[in-house]
Amino acid sequence: MARVAFLGLGVMGFPMAGHLAAKGHEVTVWNRTAAKAEAWVAQHGGKSAATAREAAEGADFVMSCVGNDDDLRQVCLGENGAFAGMKAGAIYVDHTTVSAQVTRELSEIAAEKGIGFVDAPVSGGQAGAENGVLSVMCGGASDDYAKAEPVIAAYARICRLLGPSGAGQLTKMCNQIAIAGLVQGLSESLHFAEKAGLSIPEVVEVISQGAAGSWQMANRFQTMDENRFDFGFAVDWMRKDLGICLEAADANGASLPVTALVDQFYKEVQKMGGGRWDTSSLIARLRR
Incomplete structure (x- = not known):
């Protein structure tokens, strides 16, 4: 079992984070609208954080499912971004559908900080997220993927590494x-x-x-x-x-x-x- 942060509790992220908690992982959640994070904790346990950085502190894995390229940059970077709170050796797993360009950009920044980065967009929609049967397509270093895959398995029907950073996108x-x-x-x-x-x-x-x-x-x-x-x-x-x-x-x-x-x-x-x-x-x- 791992210490996991989940950033973004929309129609996909909310149930995905729930599956992680159900599998016994220690989950901390963050959402731009704090009420959603509070509702998640009320339903699934765990705890919520005030910032992405706070959620990521001490986590072995940080998962995100947000909106677009700009949202992802904001969640990862800056004083209150996840990267600022992550420890060396931790792995960031992004489930957002974004450009391969922003994925490679953030992967390089993460590597400079000693953080692994796996782009892992999903398919299967809200029903797939709720039932834990998403298709997860990944890009990144094979060692980072091998560590992340057992955690991703909490909500995946199939999960595959397709190539280097950006291949998932x-x-x-x-x-x-x-x-x-x-x-x-x-x-x-x-x-x-x-x-x-x-x-x-x-x-x-x-x-x-x-x-x-x-x-x-x-x-x-x-x-x-x-x-x-x-x-x-x-x-x-x-x-x-x-x-x-x-x-x-x-x-x-x-x-x-x-x-x-x-x-x-x-x-x-x-x-x-x-x-x-x-x-x-x-x-x-x-x-x-």
């Missing part, structure tokens, strides 16, 4: 690129079924058993059919992630025409007031 980009195309294809399929006068549940029952089947189809078709979009990853966050993907593609020369197009479709959903709808809301723009 690049793999998460692959994940988001694949999801964008899948959700658009599913939206068009269900929309076509509607226009053709077919029963969506009956259509999905048949086609989901063949080559068209996917996690998105199995888990989202019903709520999409019912025009309900409060069951997963928000459009605002997906656009943030796709922006990271497109920027990285500009840098490495990859061609992402479908991703760029779907990003613009999500922009239309935002204009419809759907920024906090889940990503399956792509079908809503087809129904206008």
